[in-house]
Amino acid sequence: MSDLPTPLNRRSFLTRTTGAAGAGLVLGAPSILSANNADKRDAIHIALVGFGKQGEVLFNCLKNIPGLHFQAVCDISNYSRKKGMGQVRAVQGELPKGYEDIDEMLATEKGLDAAVIATPDFWHSPHTVKCLEAGLHVYCEKMMSNTIEGARAMVVAAEKSGKLCQIGHQRRSNPRYRYTYEQLINGKKICGQIVNANAQWNRSLGASQDIGGKKLAKSIIVPDETLNRYGFKDMHEYLNWRLYRDLSGGPISDLGAHQIDIFNWFLGVQPTSVFASGGNDYFTEREHFDNVMAIFDYDTPQGGVRAFYQVLTTTSSGGGFWESFMGTEATIKTSEIASTSAIYREDGAPSWDGLVDKGYLKRKPAPPKPAPSADAVAAYESAAPEEYDLPGGFNKPAHQPHLENFFAAVRGEASLNCDARHAFESEAPIFYVNPSALQKERIEFTKEQLSV
Amino acid sequence: MNSDTDSKPDTLALTYAAWLTRLWLAVRAIQTGVEKFAGKVSSEQVVNIDGAPNDYDLTASSAEKAYSLSNYHGVPAALYEKFAGEPLIPGFFLKFYDMILGPALLILGFAILLGIASRTALFLLGALYVSLTWGLILLGEPGNAGVAWLAAHMILIVFALQLSRHNKLCLLKKW
Numbered sequence: 194m195s196d197l198p199t200p201l202n203r204r205s206f207l208t209r210t211t212g213a214a215g216a217g218l219v220l221g222a223p224s225i226l227s228a229n230n231a232d233k234r235d236a237i238h239i240a241l242v243g244f245g246k247q248g249e250v251l252f253n254c255l256k257n258i259p260g261l262h263f264q265a266v267c268d269i270s271n272y273s274r275k276k277g278m279g280q281v282r283a284v285q286g287e288l289p290k291g292y293e294d295i296d297e298m299l300a301t302e303k304g305l306d307a308a309v310i311a312t313p314d315f316w317h318s319p320h321t322v323k324c325l326e327a328g329l330h331v332y333c334e335k336m337m338s339n340t341i342e343g344a345r346a347m348v349v350a351a352e353k354s355g356k357l358c359q360i361g362h363q364r365r366s367n368p369r370y371r372y373t374y375e376q377l378i379n380g381k382k383i384c385g386q387i388v389n390a391n392a393q394w395n396r397s398l399g400a401s402q403d404i405g406g407k408k409l410a411k412s413i414i415v416p417d418e419t420l421n422r423y424g425f426k427d428m429h430e431y432l433n434w435r436l437y438r439d440l441s442g443g444p445i446s447d448l449g450a451h452q453i454d455i456f457n458w459f460l461g462v463q464p465t466s467v468f469a470s471g472g473n474d475y476f477t478e479r480e481h482f483d484n485v486m487a488i489f490d491y492d493t494p495q496g497g498v499r500a501f502y503q504v505l506t507t508t509s510s511g512g513g514f515w516e517s518f519m520g521t522e523a524t525i526k527t528s529e530i531a532s533t534s535a536i537y538r539e540d541g542a543p544s545w546d547g548l549v550d551k552g553y554l555k556r557k558p559a560p561p562k563p564a565p566s567a568d569a570v571a572a573y574e575s576a577a578p579e580e581y582d583l584p585g586g587f588n589k590p591a592h593q594p595h596l597e598n599f600f601a602a603v604r605g606e607a608s609l610n611c612d613a614r615h616a617f618e619s620e621a622p623i624f625y626v627n628p629s630a631l632q633k634e635r636i637e638f639t640k641e642q643l644s645v
Numbered sequence: 646m647n648s649d650t651d652s653k654p655d656t657l658a659l660t661y662a663a664w665l666t667r668l669w670l671a672v673r674a675i676q677t678g679v680e681k682f683a684g685k686v687s688s689e690q691v692v693n694i695d696g697a698p699n700d701y702d703l704t705a706s707s708a709e710k711a712y713s714l715s716n717y718h719g720v721p722a723a724l725y726e727k728f729a730g731e732p733l734i735p736g737f738f739l740k741f742y743d744m745i746l747g748p749a750l751l752i753l754g755f756a757i758l759l760g761i762a763s764r765t766a767l768f769l770l771g772a773l774y775v776s777l778t779w780g781l782i783l784l785g786e787p788g789n790a791g792v793a794w795l796a797a798h799m800i801l802i803v804f805a806l807q808l809s810r811h812n813k814l815c816l817l818k819k820w
Contacts, residue, residue: 368701376694376701552694585692585703 244277318343384520443481674754681747684716760815
């Protein structure tokens with residue numbers, strides 16, 4: 194970067210704008226740094242840390258974003274590292290440097306601007322802290338860490354370094370979620386008073402099985418010595434780290450963190466308590482619960498809200514994964530899958546004809562009315578709510594807008610949609626779900642528990 | 646007098662019958678061949694809210710049908726996969742068949758429409774439908790509706806061949 198011929202050195206520009214963004218200012222980048230004009234010199238130089246399944250998901254989004262240069266790939270697995278390097282070469286025509294060890298990478302590679310971290314949860318915090326301390330901006334997958342102390346360390350490191358740290362709660366940048374939150378819930382207040390929230394991630398047995406069979410292909414096997422050096426007992430732990438208590442938070446953090454984050458984001462406050470139940474109902478040998486249910490209490494400016502969340506890794510019926518915010522005038526059901534989303538207007542709520550006319554909402558065709566019934570139970574039933582939909586969707590991979598937001602922030606063109614501090618505030622209650630279920634006790638949160 | 650008139654063939658009616666059969670078979674073959682080059686062109690348009698483009702990049706997608714050489718698919722993808730699993734269909738033959746099916750339908754369709762070697766073109770079209778019938782039999786389609794549908798085509802081809810003597814307005818009568 195020091196070879197830039199312009200008076201404004203790009204690294205110093207990035208540093209300055211980062212500081213400015215931290216102060217709440219948003220500066221515009223000069224046109225030389227705009228994505229469309231970026232060449233290798235002006236590009237943001239990235240290290241891809243972790244190129245497993247999720248790392249590949251992120252890379253498939255990153256390659257769509259202009260102005261990025263993939264300088265290094267770091268993964269303890271030869272197979273994953275070479276796969277990542279090959280995919281990078283296919284995109285940019287140049288083989289990146291490959292590293293097994295992140296310390297070696299950070300010591301060797303000069304000119305890195307940012308790291309995209311998609312390693313197992315228990316490595317998130319050490320890897321993020323190392324990269325921030327090395328002067329890199331960091332995009333790190335959620336859950337921030339497998340421990341609340343690890344998550345706290347990430348916030349401290351980010352704020353101490355003055356670098357950007359975005360956590361991969363990608364729904365925070367999803368145009369459909371942002372529109373729902375900003376325009377419909379807060380702007381037009383179509384829900385009225387939100388009194389209840391529900392969310393679920395129901396995953397089938399087929400999708401919840403252990404990864405890897407008894408006989409693994411030679412090419413993917415990581416030597417025991419390497420595995421042990423990086424905290425894994427054996428290949429099963431390495432491939433299935435989500436199942437182990439020392440390596441991850443289990444399904445409630447692996448799947449639930451995304452959706453409980455939406456509770457906290459949309460309701461605008463942290464919960465006051467959690468009461469959870471969980472069990473090893475099918476996978477009796479696993480360390481983590483396979484089914485977990487949790488009730489969070491919220492005290493919002495509008496009044497009390499109870500939010501129920503369930504994650505099942507044993508059955509998938511019930512519509513897969515979604516979040517639902519139920520108000521006195523409407524219910525909004527959100528999901529990353531557009532077809533699962535819906536908006537229901539309560540019978541008796543103010544008309545939405547004006548909103549439909551202006552394009553804020555689309556009315557869905559009314560379902561056929563049921564035949565009149567003399568059934569005594571039917572007489573107590575509420576009228577079916579009218580169904581509406583968002584006016585549009587977006588046609589990009591789910592993680593791409595969040596990564597675009599991160600790199601726009603690196604360029605000083607935006608502020609982060611989910612920086613480490615906000616992510617911590619949202620994730621902190623999740624760390625208490627498993628303890629509540631294990632102790633079979635309701636946990637009333639203290640300020641200290643939920644703050645850095 | 647009446648019996649003489651009745652026994653004499655109505656050549657005008659037979660010519661009309663030949664033309665209609667020829668036209669039906671030609672249109673069927675040509676348009677089926679053209680459809681092998683059909684595909685969808687998707688587009689995204691930013692949605693207007695309150696009279697202006699929205700700030701969230703919410704878009705509405707639409708797909709329009711379009712034709713191009715790059716869209717070419719002789720055997721539909723779903724059927725291709727099934728044929729590929731058939732032991733009686735060699736891989737090289739399937740590739741070759743996939744490559745020539747569309748152009749063959751177009752060439753034979755135009756030959757029948759313009760009256761170029763009509764009898765041979767009808768015979769070859771019939772042979773093509775026999776090959777399609779064989780494929781559908783191999784796939785074991787429930788109810789054999791596709792086979793019956795192709796059989797209806799075959800009846801029309803046989804009918805057209807029988808009427809070939811009355812097939813007027815041909816560019817090349819020979820063959």
